[in-house]
Amino acid sequence: MEVLVKRHYKSIFAYVYRKTGDYHTAYDLTQEVFVKMMNSLDKYRDTGKFSHWLLKIAVNHCLDYFRGRDFKQQQRESELTEEALPANEHQNVWNIFHKRLQNEQVKQAVLSLPEHQREAVILNYYNGLKIREVAELTGANESTVKSRIRLGITKLREIILGGDRDETKRTRR
Numbered sequence: 001m002e003v004l005v006k007r008h009y010k011s012i013f014a015y016v017y018r019k020t021g022d023y024h025t026a027y028d029l030t031q032e033v034f035v036k037m038m039n040s041l042d043k044y045r046d047t048g049k050f051s052h053w054l055l056k057i058a059v060n061h062c063l064d065y066f067r068g069r070d071f072k073q074q075q076r077e078s079e080l081t082e083e084a085l086p087a088n089e090h091q092n093v094w095n096i097f098h099k100r101l102q103n104e105q106v107k108q109a110v111l112s113l114p115e116h117q118r119e120a121v122i123l124n125y126y127n128g129l130k131i132r133e134v135a136e137l138t139g140a141n142e143s144t145v146k147s148r149i150r151l152g153i154t155k156l157r158e159i160i161l162g163g164d165r166d167e168t169k170r171t172r173r
Contacts, residue, residue: 005034008051011127012058018122019062021111029065033058048136055127056137059119066115109159117152120145 012033017026036057044053110118116138123134124145131149135142 001038004037004050008054009034011051012054015055015058015122015127016062018110018126019118020065021107025065029061030058033061036061052129052133052137055123055129059123059137063115105160106156109156112159113152113155116140117148117155120148121152121156124149 009030013026013030016029016033017023020026020029033054037054040057044050110121113121119138120134120140123129123137124131129137131142131145134140134149135145138145140148
């Protein structure tokens, strides 16, 4: 068991963190995913990659989590408890702040996508799964997955670049 957890923990945590946007929630949900894995090992059929089977458990667990919780309230709590910037005299604080701000904007943009698009984008871009693998995990056909990814990326581009364009328009007036 320990070998399985060590081998797959980082990828499952990364997926869950990208879905939730909150470190502590992701930590808790990842632990729950591994408990579910241990309780379901007898159901695993050696017909595909173990990592895909485990990721499917994580996908379903995240869906259950979002169905049962008020996600917006969780986000507000997360914003209030976010850690301060690390103090390091050798780093440029403004660069750190700017990078974190950009990361936060991307995270919020991803979280603002409709669930199906967010799922497809995260699995494909962040987890590196192929279209076929995303289709298998989500139960959608490949053309639907391609469409969800394309629409999701288009919306992300509009959200992220659109904010910059709006700022440029405001300052030019």
